[in-house]
Structure formats: C-alpha cells, structure tokens
Amino acid sequence: MTINTDLIKTKMIEYFGSDKKRIDHALCVAHYSEEILKDVNARRDIVLISSYLHDIGIPEAIKKYGSAAGKYQEIEGPPIARKILNDLGIKTDFVDIVCQIISFHHTFKGLESLEFQVLVEADLIENLNSDFLKLSFKKKKNIIEKNFITKAGKKLAISVINNAE
Numbered sequence: 424m425t426i427n428t429d430l431i432k433t434k435m436i437e438y439f440g441s442d443k444k445r446i447d448h449a450l451c452v453a454h455y456s457e458e459i460l461k462d463v464n465a466r467r468d469i470v471l472i473s474s475y476l477h478d479i480g481i482p483e484a485i486k487k488y489g490s491a492a493g494k495y496q497e498i499e500g501p502p503i504a505r506k507i508l509n510d511l512g513i514k515t516d517f518v519d520i521v522c523q524i525i526s527f528h529h530t531f532k533g534l535e536s537l538e539f540q541v542l543v544e545a546d547l548i549e550n551l552n553s554d555f556l557k558l559s560f561k562k563k564k565n566i567i568e569k570n571f572i573t574k575a576g577k578k579l580a581i582s583v584i585n586n587a588e
C-alpha cells in the first residue's frame with residue numbers, strides 16, 4: 424500500500440490551525456528528513472509521516488498539563504496521531520510503527536529503527552537552528568556527537584551550525 428504523505432501533511436496543518444510555529448517546525452523537520460533520506464535507506468513513508476506528526480501532542484499537553492514537556496507529549500501525541508491515520512484508513516501495523524516513534528522521540532535512544540533515528544536527527548537539526556540557536560558552537564557540536572548516527576544527518580547538522588556562526 425502506498426500512502427499519500429501529503430494527506431497527512433494537510434491533516435497536520437488543519438490540526439495545528441493558527442499555530443504557525445508548530446506547522447513550520449513540522450515542515451522543516453520533514454524537509455531535513457527528506458535530505459537525510461537521500462543517503463539513508465529507511466522507509467520514506469514512515470519517516471515523513473512521523474516528521475509531520477511527531478509534535479502533534481503539544482496542544483493537548485499544554486491544555487491538560489500546562490506544559491509541552493516531552494513526557495506529556497509522549498502521552499498525548501500517539502492517540503491523536505492514531506486517530507488521524509485511522510481516519511485515513513491506514514493499516515494498523517503501519518500506524519503502530521508511527522505511534523511508537525512519536526512516543527519515543529524525546530527519549531532519543533528509545534528505539535533502534537533507522538526510521539526513528541532519521542526523525543530524531545531531523546528534529547534535532549531543526550532545533551539546532553531554532554531553540555538551540557543561542558548555544559555555543561561547542562555545545563551544539565556536543566549534541567551532534569552524542570545523538571547522531573547517520574553520516575548524512577551529521578553532515579547536515581554540522582553545515583547548519585557552521586552557517587549559524
């Protein structure tokens with residue numbers, strides 16, 4: 424079954440509504456994922472859909488707990504992602520894989536799959552370019568050394584932090 428990833432992109436944009444910051448973040452993460460996928464043999468559909476939906480639990484986490492902390496997102500995100508994917512008629516085993524990635528994405532080392540790794544790296548690259556932008560070059564380099572495994576992700580991350588200097 425081929426999944427039209429653009430449908431999930433549209434659903435994500437609808438879900439976040441006026442929250443442009445979250446939409447832009449998800450689109451940037453998807454962009455970096457695509458870049459990494461040029462050199463990494465992981466499943467594009469799983470990586471892209473996880474990129475669009477990885478932070479989908481944030482609005483609900485803020486509503487319920489007043490916090491977007493990773494642990495709350497990891498609770499709130501998967502059921503919302505599951506509903507979006509179920510409504511599109513996507514197979515349960517595929518949905519399970521995406522939801523597992525979403526539920527571990529703040530743990531960095533929670534899953535061994537290459538798809539998970541690409542998402543984590545793409546998300547970190549985007550954060551190096553936004554939330555972590557003001558960190559010292561050395562600190563950013565440490566984040567890369569500690570968390571990156573793919574050559575393509577590492578290369579992209581280094582070029583992003585070099586450009587920010």
Ligand SMILES: [Fe+2]
Nearest residue numbers: 448477478546
């Ligand atoms: Fe993210």
